[in-house]
Amino acid sequence: MEIKNVEVNEFKSTVTIAGWTRLVWTDDKLKWQAENYDGVDMFHVAPHEVWQPDLVVQNSATTTAIAQESTNLLVFKNGEILWVPTTTFPVLCDFNLKMWPFDQHRCKLIIGSWAYNSDHVQLQYYGNANNTIVNNRTPDEVLEWHITDFELLMNTRNFCCGNSYPTLVINFTLKRITTCYKSLILSPLIVVIILSLLSFWLPPKSEEKILLNVITTTIIVALMLYFTLKLPAMGNDTPLIVKFYTSTLIITTLSMINAVLIIFLSTTPQKYPVPSMLRKFLNHHLGIYLGLSNYINQDKSNLDNERNKPPENFYSGKYQDDWILLASVINRILFLIYTLIFIVLISKYTL
Template identity: 75%
Template sequence: MVKMNSSRTALFLIIFGLFQLAFSVLSAFPPSRKRIGRVPLWNATLVDKLKQDLLLNYDKFARPTQHTNVTTVRFGMEIKHVEVNEFKSTVTIVGWTRLVWSDDKLKWETENYGGVGMFHVAPHEIWQPDLVLQNSATTTGVAQDSVYLLVYNAGEILWVPTSTFPILCEFNFEMWPFDQHRCKLIIGSWTYHSDHIHLEYDGNELKKIVNVRNSDGVLDWNITDFEYLTNSRDFCCGNFYPTLVIKFTLQRITNSYKSLILTPLIVVIVLTLLSFWLPPKSEEKILLNLITISVIVALMLYFAQKLPALGNNTPLIVKFYASALIITTLSIINAVLIIYLSKTPRKYPIPWILRNVLIGRLGIYLGLSNYITQANLGNQRNKPLENQDSFHSGKYQEDWILLAAAIDRISFLIYTIIFIILISKHTV
């Protein structure tokens, strides 16, 4: 039994010694380290070799030039579509943005890479200027997609992403629908000062006139008068940030509004003034004025749908129709008075002084010749006898009709003058 235990102990010591020997041998060799550098690729192309040489240790968060140098970023754009939202005071411009800058880290000799002078990179691979739309209504980024950038051997970077610029614009509806508005895009760097980045406009000039169509394909606006300004803005602590301002004018196309606005305007004026030329006893005076009020109310409802409720300025055309509504209401009151004077039987004549004025030159100038003749004939026909003590009811009705017609003509002149004043002040 003692001999068997001794054999097991000896075997254990031998195995332990072998493990210790193997550990010592392995410890004598240093551990293998991961090689830093370009890793050969299977079937690698010259572009693969070029990108690995340039981008292996590239820091995309550092501006690619010395801190004492200024990176010039050239900005250009081409407008493809514009959408105007008058209720939200926003203008959304969709187009192609063109950005060009120089990257000192991405330069190479073309002969060293088989004549390769350009390659593509994704936006997340290299540094880009942090340009934002500073007067944006929603998003602030200039680029809205991840299209590739073009890198040229001289270090020039070209990036042409599609962009959407939802800008805030202060609308003035005072001259609606013949209005125009001055808007602007303010594009600038978010974190780099003017000592780091310089912005300038470059590329194709924007068209002098850009047509804006709505969803139905109808032309609604023209964009004109482009102006480009570059400056620096001090947001805080004396740090100036580069900005590029593109100003433009939105001009509404009024072809579809002329007939819609001007035709009811003429109808309102004609119907209101025509009611004064109807015979004094005619009850159609009230009907014409009610039709006029209906037209004005319909137009006001239309304006409520087309215009923002909280606009900066009330359109002049709305003020005109609001004034016309008051005038037409007064015209109805005037018509009721005229009908009452001409239809109600009278026992007594109108004051003789007033009658003499109406049958004189004033009546002729007012176009009351027919009514003057009728009043004179009626006065002679109804002249009382010497022994007659009283007159029958309605004997002087023609005189009162003459007075009602005179009030109509004078009201016509007053209303005409009022409409002329309203048109001169409240229309274009």
Template identity: 25%
Template sequence: MHPERWLSRWYPAFGVWAFMVTSLIKDTAACESEERLFHKLFTHYNQFIRPVENVSDPVTVHFELAITQLTNVDEVNQIMETNLWLRHIWNDYKLRWDPKEYDGIEFVRVPADKIWKPDIVLYNNAVGDFQVEGKTKALLRYDGMITWTPPAIFKSSCPMDITFFPFDHQNCSLKFGSWTYDKAKIDLLIIGSKVDMNDFWENSEWEIVDASGYKHDIKYNCCEEIYTDITYSFYIRRLPMFYTINLIIPCLFISFLTVLVFYLPSDCGEKVTLCISVLLSLTVFLLVITETIPSTSLVIPLVGEYLLFTMIFVTLSIVITVFVLNIHYRTPTTHTMPRWVKNVFLSLLPKVLLMQRPLEQQKKSISRKTKKGSASTSGKSKHSKHKDSKLHKEQQCCHCDKAAELTTTKRRRLSHQSLKWMAEYTEYSPEVKDVISSVQFIVEDDWKYVAMVIDRVFLWVFIILCVFGTAGLFIQPLIADT
């Protein structure tokens, strides 16, 4: 075979082989350089000693908080659960090197438990570890600058103000600081003034309105030293759609059912049943709410106030309904209607409420019949002079007795017995008997009409109370926001 052809065939293979060998040599050299670097850095390194050249100098730690998720807000136990990234940046002079001596290596990843770390803890932690775990690695730069960003899930204490639940805002804080080092040993500096939310995953129930950080230098009663902490305040707002659809709107509908109690006729016999059913429904809703709000006696939540208002509302409707039913089933036989009741409930209030009684027309016709009947009776009395004198005296005696009875009840309506007696035992013309029967029917229905007027009065009163009471309660969060 010609040498040139042989070289042209195998030359690419030799090139690939040479590249692989060269890369392997370089990787081996890099691994050797990194191994030499680790050996150089950590041979005599003590991770328990603060990295300062002078003991009196503080270690300056730059701190930043990044939130990835607002996991849960537990109103009952008053705990806020968050998924966080805690970025720590400080300088360790003992971990420096010259990149030229180690094949240009500028960054190395080192286990966090191999280096000194600031003991930053969450002061107001409620459940779990106060300090983050050191299982993650730290990024070490050649000039000794260390960046350590461990993830952590914290459950912090958060006092909940549930006055306007479910239209409430909460202000929960996360207080970070060194547990053992005072300001003379560790000086915390905050990076930026806001929490990093670039990787935040939105919550379905809560919205973070603002998350700001502040540095504080505090002197505690236990110690003479000054301790530095960085506190992040999370101002969160509840998204009320879930509670509005599943709680508020059903309560509104149930409370408005109470108004219909006064529109329901008394003869149906279901007025009290409807009131009690509404009261039981509200009681069930109140039991549901007690499982979702904190057990506190300091404030009553807005929904609790509304349910309490509605329960009082329904209880009053039951009392009023019983009173109305008592009025409805009264008769002239058992109760005599006072004059003020007639003036107020039969004359004044119906005009104010634009109620027109169908029997008003009947009363007018009765008055016309009365005039005709009186004329007919006077004519008949002239012819009755020829009757037996004994019978005439008995009738006169009866009329005298009746006149005496009417005199004693002068300012009262004729009783049911007197009307019945007049209709059965006196001799009047058919027109007068019709008048007496009609008056008797009207007297019996006066109590029912009074009950109807009372129902109509409380119908409007409860509509006004329900509308303005509901608006007054639920407008409070808007006023508080402004």
């Protein structure tokens, strides 16, 4: 068999292999002496004029036979018949899309006689088994799939009545060529992670936090819609990349809620101070460790100024810097948590 084209349909779990198949058998009734027929040692016949093996693909997704009656046969004087029809094998394959789009699948092609059992027909691979399958497709071509790793087996199957039927089992591996997917999948992944974490580094009062989260959500939703078009609905074999973006969408939603809370704490005048113990801890330990010294210094200078103001300014927002510091600490802690979550997601779903 010489493979010319491979078409994969993940939605129907089928692989269609198109190519040429070389079939050779001997018919004793078609032997002759060439000298008795003016030296003729070969002639052409139509498929319906001679006996043909009724070979079918037993794991086919359709009822198409292995050989189509579209080409003539060559009959040689020793009774050998050579037939090289164009063939199409639509076979069922159990796809596991867990590693999509960097996936590969093990499929099989089972060829056997439909009506003749082992007492009438014996099947074997032609010539050297290593040259039985010729794959002219190379990974360098602009293709999505490449067939590798052929395994040729001969087997018998018992269907009924104690009769065994010979079969040829061709196991092969389908490997997806991922060149076109690397930039399509990996580039948005990097952008999503950067945008998700960048919102935590903006000033607490910055409303651009919400904008960054909206942009990140839009990118993820667009990718999820793309996955819906490219992938079938799977049960336990949901691609890891889909799980990653699903988890990222949840994280981005929580990040947007956090952004709204941080902006609220930073911009809304607060009438009540931050508890003294918490404020002391933020100014002397946690704030320094989180790299928020600028907010701490600003908080101290503003506090000295507020002490010199008259009491009637008590509700004018003089505690706002404390709340900004608290919002910044919450924001920085969540940044560390989200970074850790992304590292876990990347190691679990993409590596």
